[in-house]
Amino acid sequence: MVAQLLTFIFVGISFSLYIGIAIWSRARSTSDFYIADKGVNPIANGMATAADWMSAASFISMAGIISFLGKDGSVYLMGWTGGYVLLALLLAPYLRKFGQYTVPDFIGTRYYSDAARLVAVLCLIFISFTYIAGQMRGVGIVFSRFLEVDIELGVIIGMGIVFFYAVLGGMKGITYTQVAQYCVLIFAYLVPAIFISILITNNPIPQLGFGDQISGTSTYLLEKLDRLNVDLGFDEYTSNTKSNIDVFFITAALMFGTAGLPHVIVRFFTVPKVSDARKSAGYALIFIALLYTTAPAVSAFARVNFIESVQEVEYENAPGWFKNWEQIGLIAWKDKNEDGKINYSAGDALDGVKPNYSDELGRYGEREVANKPDLNNSNEVYIDRDIMVLANPEIAQLPNWVIALVAAGALAAALSTAAGLLLVISASISHDLMKKTLMPNINERQELLFARIAAAIAIIVAGLFGIYPPGFVAQVVAFAFGLAASTIFPVLFLGIFYKRLNKEGAIAGMLSGLIVTASYIIFFKFINPELNTSDYWIFGVSPEGFGFFGMFINFGAALVVSSFFKAPPKNVYELVDEIRQP
Amino acid sequence: MNYWRANLLILSILLSIWFLVSFGFGIIWSEKLDAIMIGGFKLGFWFAQQGSIYVFVILIFMYVFLMNRLDKKYKSKKED
Numbered sequence: 001m002v003a004q005l006l007t008f009i010f011v012g013i014s015f016s017l018y019i020g021i022a023i024w025s026r027a028r029s030t031s032d033f034y035i036a037d038k039g040v041n042p043i044a045n046g047m048a049t050a051a052d053w054m055s056a057a058s059f060i061s062m063a064g065i066i067s068f069l070g071k072d073g074s075v076y077l078m079g080w081t082g083g084y085v086l087l088a089l090l091l092a093p094y095l096r097k098f099g100q101y102t103v104p105d106f107i108g109t110r111y112y113s114d115a116a117r118l119v120a121v122l123c124l125i126f127i128s129f130t131y132i133a134g135q136m137r138g139v140g141i142v143f144s145r146f147l148e149v150d151i152e153l154g155v156i157i158g159m160g161i162v163f164f165y166a167v168l169g170g171m172k173g174i175t176y177t178q179v180a181q182y183c184v185l186i187f188a189y190l191v192p193a194i195f196i197s198i199l200i201t202n203n204p205i206p207q208l209g210f211g212d213q214i215s216g217t218s219t220y221l222l223e224k225l226d227r228l229n230v231d232l233g234f235d236e237y238t239s240n241t242k243s244n245i246d247v248f249f250i251t252a253a254l255m256f257g258t259a260g261l262p263h264v265i266v267r268f269f270t271v272p273k274v275s276d277a278r279k280s281a282g283y284a285l286i287f288i289a290l291l292y293t294t295a296p297a298v299s300a301f302a303r304v305n306f307i308e309s310v311q312e313v314e315y316e317n318a319p320g321w322f323k324n325w326e327q328i329g330l331i332a333w334k335d336k337n338e339d340g341k342i343n344y345s346a347g348d349a350l351d352g353v354k355p356n357y358s359d360e361l362g363r364y365g366e367r368e369v370a371n372k373p374d375l376n377n378s379n380e381v382y383i384d385r386d387i388m389v390l391a392n393p394e395i396a397q398l399p400n401w402v403i404a405l406v407a408a409g410a411l412a413a414a415l416s417t418a419a420g421l422l423l424v425i426s427a428s429i430s431h432d433l434m435k436k437t438l439m440p441n442i443n444e445r446q447e448l449l450f451a452r453i454a455a456a457i458a459i460i461v462a463g464l465f466g467i468y469p470p471g472f473v474a475q476v477v478a479f480a481f482g483l484a485a486s487t488i489f490p491v492l493f494l495g496i497f498y499k500r501l502n503k504e505g506a507i508a509g510m511l512s513g514l515i516v517t518a519s520y521i522i523f524f525k526f527i528n529p530e531l532n533t534s535d536y537w538i539f540g541v542s543p544e545g546f547g548f549f550g551m552f553i554n555f556g557a558a559l560v561v562s563s564f565f566k567a568p569p570k571n572v573y574e575l576v577d578e579i580r581q582p
Numbered sequence: 583m584n585y586w587r588a589n590l591l592i593l594s595i596l597l598s599i600w601f602l603v604s605f606g607f608g609i610i611w612s613e614k615l616d617a618i619m620i621g622g623f624k625l626g627f628w629f630a631q632q633g634s635i636y637v638f639v640i641l642i643f644m645y646v647f648l649m650n651r652l653d654k655k656y657k658s659k660k661e662d
Contacts, residue, residue: 074630078604081635085600088642211622220622238627282642289635296631582653
């Protein structure tokens with residue numbers, strides 16, 4: 001109860017802060033609305049980029065996934081940070097020099113073609129909506145668990161807040177709320193991590209702590225974790241289980257996908273100078289690295305704590321968090337050997353993996369599930385990976401205010417990313433679709449009105465995704481990165497580094513990358529999910545990593561097709577020369 | 583165009599390091615490096631979950647430094 005009250009206070013204070021900032025930084029022009037009038041300080045932009053980038057997936061899910069995958073989870077750590085090197089070196093400064101409002105703007109101008117612009121708008125809207133659906137689910141989970149309000153009401157409150165500062169403030173409002181949100185989320189992530197690191201290893205720096213000895217013993221934490229994993233029938237925590245080629249491709253797809261994500265790229269349009277765009281990418285990565293180097297430590301600590309606090313414990317004496325999350329529907333226990341104790345080990349506990357709760361209670365008061373137990377193994381626990389970060393402070397028995405802080409941080413992460421995505425969607429509709437294609441005669445005030453209407457509609461659609469989450473959210477995340485890597489990144493890169501590429505080449509490249517990558521993912525994720533194993537994959541590359549392959553298809557098609565058509569007009573050569581100069 | 587050449591040289595050097603620490607140390611040779619222990623970390627595991635990220639940050643700031651120096655050298659005019 002006390003924890004819940006504190007959570008209300010923390011979330012309430014942070015939300016009022018965001019609203020206050022929104023009122024202070026209203027947008028007055030289209031330049032304000034789209035790119036904050038190019039007036040953002042590079043350090044502030046770095047923080048805003050970090051908050052924009054670190055979504056509910058980074059804050060809530062990533063450490064949980066790594067906790068269960070061990071070393072295989074490194075693909076997310078390297079993939080989602082390494083992309084910033086590509087962005088800083090290959091795209092950001094040049095696109096800032098180009099100096100327009102949106103990513104399709106560059107594609108449309110550089111390839112002197114409205115068709116290319118429209119293909120880019122399509123890819124962008126698809127990528128962004130895929131992403132938003134995940135954010136709204138995150139908001140829903142936090143509200144239902146910590147504030148005990150309905151998921152629907154939680155999503156509506158979240159939508160209301162985003163609506164307020166995105167529609168009113170545009171990029172300017174979003175930028176300064178994101179700076180505040182970064183501070184909230186990083187504080188909320190580091191505090192429990194530092195606490196737990198001290199508790200387990202006596203080392204206050206989590207990045208060092210998870211390579212340290214468990215306090216009072218001479219056993220290293222990772223050594224112990226390897227042994228626990230093996231004892232329970234899992235692979236060693238610090239060893240690979242996926243093939244190297246697949247890990248390579250997934251990492252690459254995430255890196256190039258990150259560099260091609262429109263809502264991240266557009267952040268570099270907001271700084272005053274080209275040199276600021278470079279510097280800003282550096283600051284952004286520092287701020288991101290602070291969370292991304294802490295995450296694997298959190299994963300390792302959470303794994304040890306989780307196993308030690310439930311393994312062989314009688315259900316009746318199970319810790320409170322275990323039963324709380326069971327109520328939410330993210331943990332289930334099926335007493336296979338009927339000894340009344342929780343037995344956790346490798347394998348799926350339930351037939352059909354996800355629990356399907358009946359309304360009855362079992363012998364020990366646990367929620368009964370209708371699924372048959374999976375009798376191929378002795379594991380009795382179903383646990384959703386998403387709860388590891390949220391439950392971590394409870395598992396480690398940290399004070400209530402830390403739990404409240406984590407809830408506020410998770411909301412900051414989800415809302416900041418949702419707002420950034422909504423903005424690129426609204427800008428691409430009002431600017432690229434309306435102003436530049438369908439209704440070129442509208443004036444600035446009308447364009448601004450369209451931008452606000454588009455943002456409002458996008459928020460409502462995103463909210464509906466949160467309230468009625470489509471079952472395929474998890475599957476389509478691979479899509480967002482795969483498509484960004486195979487469509488947007490190559491045309492931007494070639495647009496800057498290869499002058500001879502003409503519009504025919506660019507369109508052929510985008511479309512072939514899109515079709516090849518989308519077909520591969522749809523085939524394995526939706527049409528034939530039972531074939532989704534390495535035996536059937538092309539070169540052993542999973543759908544998650546196929547975007548990297550699609551990127552080469554894009555490059556190949558673009559270069560070949562381009563050579564059959566005439567070179568771009570002279571003014572395009574001049575444009576490219578121009579953006580190559582700082 | 584000398585400025586552009588110099589820029590491409592900087593890019594290729596920095597991106598080679600980028601490739602080496604992540605795809606090289608973190609993935610391809612990761613298991614071989616795991617034979618070396620640094621404290622409680624196997625080295626390959628450390629590069630995959632920590633080291634590569636630190637190097638990425640350093641790379642971007644090296645790029646900022648080198649490009650600012652290059653800009654100054656070519657005395658390019660300030661844009662808007």
